[in-house]
Amino acid sequence: QVQLVESGGGSVQAGGSLGLSCVVSGYTDRRYCAGWFRQAPGQKREAVAAITSVRDVTYYADSVKGRFTISQDSAENTLHLQMNSLKPEDTAMYYCATYWTTIQSRACSADASVYNFWGQGTQVTVSS
Numbered sequence: 001q002v003q004l005v006e007s008g009g010g011s012v013q014a015g016g017s018l019g020l021s022c023v024v025s026g027y028t029d030r031r032y033c034a035g036w037f038r039q040a041p042g043q044k045r046e047a048v049a050a051i052t053s054v055r056d057v058t059y060y061a062d063s064v065k066g067r068f069t070i071s072q073d074s075a076e077n078t079l080h081l082q083m084n085s086l087k088p089e090d091t092a093m094y095y096c097a098t099y100w101t102t103i104q105s106r107a108c109s110a111d112a113s114v115y116n117f118w119g120q121g122t123q124v125t126v127s128s
Contacts, residue, residue, distance in 0.1 A: 002026035002117040004096050008081075009122035016086050016126070022079040022096030022119055030054070032100045033108030035115060036070060036081045038092035038124070048094070049081060050108035052101075059107040064090075086126045093121045 008020040024034060035050030049070035050059040058070055069082045079096055097115035101108075109115075 002098065004098065004117055004119035006094070006096050006119040006122045009094060009124045011125040011127065012086055014086060014088055014126055014128050017082070017084045018086065018124060019083065020081040020094055020096070020122060020124075024077050024079060024096075024098060027098075027100070029100065031102055031104055032098045033115075034072065034079045034096065034098045035059075035108055035110075036079075037095045037097055037112055037115075038090075039095070040092040043092070045095075045112050047110035047112065050110065051079070052104045052106075052108055055104040057105060057107050059110060061110070083124070086124075088126050088128045090124060091126050092124060094124050095119050095121045 003025050005023045032053045036048040037045050038048050039045040051070045067085045071080045096119040098117045099115045
């Protein structure tokens with residue numbers, strides 16, 4: 001059974017940085033897409049960034065390009081999201097998610113409905 005366990009998050013002032021981590025376990029075939037999503041109260045869940053597990057092809061939402069970096073440590077089966085220059089509008093619950101795919105040379109989907117495994121979520125709060 002695939003499990004995702006997130007850590008990190010917290011509160012920071014605008015302009016600050018935070019890092020999120022997500023340990024991915026349970027995949028016997030390690031070809032998958034892993035993404036970070038966020039959801040603010042009353043808002044739709046949106047994709048922030050995603051990466052293919054084998055080829056490291058990345059996707060970023062326009063709102064975070066140049067500020068957020070997604071990466072992975074294959075040896076530790078851990079997904080990371082480094083968030084710099086944080087803004088109050090980045091405040092949300094952040095989730096890591098995965099779906100299995102053999103397609104590793106194209107960017108992962110930004111559609112939350114495609115992802116079938118989810119972490120429990122971790123809160124990020126940015127104050128002005």
